[in-house]
Amino acid sequence: MGGSTSQKNIHGQKGFIAFILRHKVLFGVLALLIFEICIAFGVHPDMSKVAEEPEKLKHIFGFAIPLGGINTKTIIMSWIIMGILVVFSFFATRRMKKVPGKLQLIAELIVGGFDDLCNETLGDKARKFLPLVATIFLFVLLSNIIGIIPIPGIEEPTRDLNTTLGLGIMVFLVSHIAGIRYRGIKKYVAEYFEPMIEIKGVRIPNLFMFFLNFVGEIGKVVSHSFRLFGNIMGGAIIIVVVSNLVRYVLLPIGLNIFFGIFVGLVQAFVFAMLALTYISMMVTE
Amino acid sequence: MDISGAEFIKAAALLGAGICMGLGAIGPGIGEGFAAGKACEGVAREPENAGLITRTMLVGQAVSESTGIYSLVIALLMIFVV
Amino acid sequence: MDMQDSLMVARVVGAAFAMGLGAIGPAIGIGLTGSRAVQATARQPASSGEIMKTALIGMAVAESNAIFSLFVAVVLIFVPVTNPSWLKIVALISAGLCMGLGSLGPGYGQGYSSARASEGIGACPGNIGETLKMMLIGQAVAGNPAIFALIVSMLLIFGSFPDGGGLLKGAALLGAGLSTGLGAIGPGYGQGFPAGEASWEVSRRPEQATLLTRTMLVGQAVASSTTVYALVISLLLIYFV
Numbered sequence: 001m002g003g004s005t006s007q008k009n010i011h012g013q014k015g016f017i018a019f020i021l022r023h024k025v026l027f028g029v030l031a032l033l034i035f036e037i038c039i040a041f042g043v044h045p046d047m048s049k050v051a052e053e054p055e056k057l058k059h060i061f062g063f064a065i066p067l068g069g070i071n072t073k074t075i076i077m078s079w080i081i082m083g084i085l086v087v088f089s090f091f092a093t094r095r096m097k098k099v100p101g102k103l104q105l106i107a108e109l110i111v112g113g114f115d116d117l118c119n120e121t122l123g124d125k126a127r128k129f130l131p132l133v134a135t136i137f138l139f140v141l142l143s144n145i146i147g148i149i150p151i152p153g154i155e156e157p158t159r160d161l162n163t164t165l166g167l168g169i170m171v172f173l174v175s176h177i178a179g180i181r182y183r184g185i186k187k188y189v190a191e192y193f194e195p196m197i198e199i200k201g202v203r204i205p206n207l208f209m210f211f212l213n214f215v216g217e218i219g220k221v222v223s224h225s226f227r228l229f230g231n232i233m234g235g236a237i238i239i240v241v242v243s244n245l246v247r248y249v250l251l252p253i254g255l256n257i258f259f260g261i262f263v264g265l266v267q268a269f270v271f272a273m274l275a276l277t278y279i280s281m282m283v284t285e
Numbered sequence: 286m287d288i289s290g291a292e293f294i295k296a297a298a299l300l301g302a303g304i305c306m307g308l309g310a311i312g313p314g315i316g317e318g319f320a321a322g323k324a325c326e327g328v329a330r331e332p333e334n335a336g337l338i339t340r341t342m343l344v345g346q347a348v349s350e351s352t353g354i355y356s357l358v359i360a361l362l363m364i365f366v367v
Numbered sequence: 368m369d370m371q372d373s374l375m376v377a378r379v380v381g382a383a384f385a386m387g388l389g390a391i392g393p394a395i396g397i398g399l400t401g402s403r404a405v406q407a408t409a410r411q412p413a414s415s416g417e418i419m420k421t422a423l424i425g426m427a428v429a430e431s432n433a434i435f436s437l438f439v440a441v442v443l444i445f446v447p448v449t450n451p452s453w454l455k456i457v458a459l460i461s462a463g464l465c466m467g468l469g470s471l472g473p474g475y476g477q478g479y480s481s482a483r484a485s486e487g488i489g490a491c492p493g494n495i496g497e498t499l500k501m502m503l504i505g506q507a508v509a510g511n512p513a514i515f516a517l518i519v520s521m522l523l524i525f526g527s528f529p530d531g532g533g534l535l536k537g538a539a540l541l542g543a544g545l546s547t548g549l550g551a552i553g554p555g556y557g558q559g560f561p562a563g564e565a566s567w568e569v570s571r572r573p574e575q576a577t578l579l580t581r582t583m584l585v586g587q588a589v590a591s592s593t594t595v596y597a598l599v600i601s602l603l604l605i606y607f608v
Contacts, residue, residue: 117581215354216347222599223592227511230598234514237521241442266507270584277585281343284336288534296538299608303542306600307468307549310593314472314550317593318557321586322564328582329568329575339582346589353593360546360600364608 137272144264168225179282235259302363309356381463382440388467389436396478403482407489414492425481432470450527461544462520468548469516476559483563487570505562512551539608543601550597
């Protein structure tokens with residue numbers, strides 16, 4: 001009886017704060033919405049820029065940059081995201097306790113989840129590739145979600161094909177080099193000629209299949225990176241065009257949250273899962 | 286408006302490249318999806334054989350994708366070579 | 368007929384293609400979901416609430432493809448053309464065709480997956496959480512081809528194509544729309560199929576959710592590679608011809 005009254009007193013003392021704390025997700029979303037609306041009044045992106053090439057840095061110290069220049073926005077945003085990740089992991093692992101705090105709990109959830117996934121897929125080689133796969137997931141996730149901040153100039157780095165293609169080529173190189181290292185060059189090369197022709201028990205390499213397998217491997221990189229690029233780019237285009245059509249009345253905010261959080265999360269997970277699968281296909285027998 | 290024969294051929298090749306890749310993507314897409322669906326069924330029924338089933342699925346999909354890759358190669362040839 | 372009139376004709380024809388073709392797939396998919404949901408309810412009237420919820424959520428996702436088509440049609444009709452040229456006429460018709468064809472497959476595929484999910488919920492209403500999660504992830508991935516088609520049609524609508532390329536560029540623009548549009552049909556349906564099977568299985572065996580998610584995602588990813596090839600060909604045709 002006494003306990004319940006004292007609890008009531010505590011609630012009575014800071015009723016409003018307790019109310020906010022109890023519904024912090026709701027209030028967080030509300031605050032985000034208000035923030036978006038405030039920003040949206042000042043921003044008028046130009047619809048004709050949808051299909052335009054982004055501005056690029058063409059010269060550096062007087063030298064022309066090959067392949068049409070560098071998209072500086074992408075690089076700056078990538079570095080910002082890397083910085084956020086470094087700071088987050090620094091603070092999450094600085095004072096590790098048995099009973100984890102909030103940051104440590106988040107970090108443990110992510111790392112633990114990917115540890116399980118890697119163990120199921122890769123077996124004893126899981127710990128070798130866990131850092132790579134989990135880092136790819138975190139980087140892509142944060143890159144996809146950062147577009148939700150409605151400040152002009154903040155753009156998803158994954159909207160640029162260079163980022164996604166870079167990540168795709170990295171996974172490609174890692175998986176193939178790991179394949180050669182763990183299974184030997186002989187088995188690695190032989191895989192390209194599968195399924196081989198068998199005549200009286202003698203297996204003859206199939207040159208025709210080599211061509212197919214080779215194009216298939218290149219196709220993997222292309223589809224891996226274009227899927228991420230296409231989804232994030234598509235979301236961004238839809239948001240710009242819809243915002244213009246409805247004059248920033250409410251709808252873009254929902255779209256922003258849908259494409260930023262839901263699509264971003266699913267695509268980041270798909271990207272990391274595929275990286276894991278490509279590596280495991282190369283590494284395991 | 287006068288159009289030379291070579292230009293007409295190139296234009297037809299470009300249009301053909303688009304149609305080639307578009308139509309060529311239909312079959313592999315459905316076929317590979319079918320394999321993936323059946324693999325999901327198999328994995329759910331026999332989770333201990335998940336690795337084997339996934340590998341079989343991937344090999345089957347890789348082979349059924351070959352027609353899609355043919356379309357891609359032909360389309361690229363029509364864009365850049367013809 | 369001057370250029371503005373011709374452009375208006377192209378806009379209207381493109382919009383007709385976009386909405387007319389684009390309604391087919393989602394309509395069949397949603398109808399399939401509805402019929403399976405009704406069957407499941409007839410078998411298990413007690414779990415009608417859960418079945419209804421699943422079917423409605425799934426239908427809403429499958430309908431998003433029709434909404435993409437509607438969106439493209441509205442943009443084509445009401446948004447003034449920013450950089451008119453004779454090539455733009457081809458580009459606008461091509462954009463309409465691209466989005467219309469592009470929502471055929473994903474609409475049907477997403478409808479199929481929600482149909483299987485509602486069936487599963489009808490059999491085991493207790494596992495609605497896992498089933499819904501699986502269905503939504505699967506549908507989100509199966510919607511990729513429609514999003515690709517939307518990108519290509521937006522590029523065609525808002526891009527500037529100065530006259531001078533002539534017949535070559537016109538053919539390339541029409542080819543670009545057809546490539547992604549047709550290329551989205553198969554993968555869209557193909558990715559919906561594993562999503563449906565996985566949702567059905569997870570409703571009966573929720574303990575296999577992780578394994579099933581992985582198998583489904585990998586299978587869908589491979590199945591969608593051809594639509595990515597089609598997107599690449601379209602981008603090549605738009606920008607490099």
